[in-house]
Amino acid sequence: MNVGVLVSGSGTNLQALIDRGRRGELGPAVLRVVGSNVPDCAALARARAAGLPSFVVDHRDYSARAGFDRALMLGLRAHQVDLVVLAGFMRVLGDEMLAAFPGRIINIHPALLPAFAGVRAQKQAFDAGVRIAGCTIHFVDSGVDTGPIIAQSAVLVHEDDDVEALRARILAEEHRLLPLVVKAIAERRVVIEDHKVRILAGLPTGDTIRSL
Numbered sequence: 001m002n003v004g005v006l007v008s009g010s011g012t013n014l015q016a017l018i019d020r021g022r023r024g025e026l027g028p029a030v031l032r033v034v035g036s037n038v039p040d041c042a043a044l045a046r047a048r049a050a051g052l053p054s055f056v057v058d059h060r061d062y063s064a065r066a067g068f069d070r071a072l073m074l075g076l077r078a079h080q081v082d083l084v085v086l087a088g089f090m091r092v093l094g095d096e097m098l099a100a101f102p103g104r105i106i107n108i109h110p111a112l113l114p115a116f117a118g119v120r121a122q123k124q125a126f127d128a129g130v131r132i133a134g135c136t137i138h139f140v141d142s143g144v145d146t147g148p149i150i151a152q153s154a155v156l157v158h159e160d161d162d163v164e165a166l167r168a169r170i171l172a173e174e175h176r177l178l179p180l181v182v183k184a185i186a187e188r189r190v191v192i193e194d195h196k197v198r199i200l201a202g203l204p205t206g207d208t209i210r211s212l
């Protein structure tokens with residue numbers, strides 16, 4: 001399964017995928033291309049360092065979302081991408097992209113959705129005083145951080161945490177969980193039924209995907 005990763009920032013989740021792929025831990029998933037809306041982001045440097053093809057679609061060059069979406073779509077299709085992974089990609093996708101990859105776009109969000117959608121999720125959770133935080137990987141639909149939830153992983157909020165400490169603890173779980181989900185999807189073990197995700201037998205959910 002050909003995987004395209006869209007990024008906007010530091011790209012540590014991309015790096016987790018690159019590293020697991022090198023170790024042969026992504027199953028039939030193969031990273032093919034990295035796309036970004038931010039021309040000089042660190043994630044693109046990671047892609048280059050890994051020898052992955054990359055492309056930039058700067059959203060500032062597009063007055064309408066449709067054109068931006070279409071350019072992204074073409075960048076991904078040029079590499080026969082089957083699965084699109086949003087890994088810190090900070091733009092909302094429009095209908096063109098959703099239609100081009102139906103049920104084949106996933107996003108990682110640093111909160112236990114449906115709580116704390118949107119930006120600065122870790123700060124939202126920290127400010128709300130939650131005792132358990134975490135990350136969610138979900139299929140993308142037309143909403144912001146909505147769409148069927150595939151997997152979640154929880155972390156405890158410590159008494160002496162600040163937002164940065166919590167962010168780092170969540171990020172470490174993101175790096176663990178994202179490659180597992182990409183592998184499971186590539187192995188065709190993740191199906192959507194009635195807007196809910198079912199992970200088919202054979203994936204040891206209790207041990208490898210610690211869904212709450």
Ligand code: GRF
Pocket residue numbers: 007008009010011012013014043087088089108109110171174
């Ligand atoms: C992650 O926390 C991800 O959940 C969120 O943006 C951050 C991206 O981090 N959507 P990185 O670019 O993968 O380092």
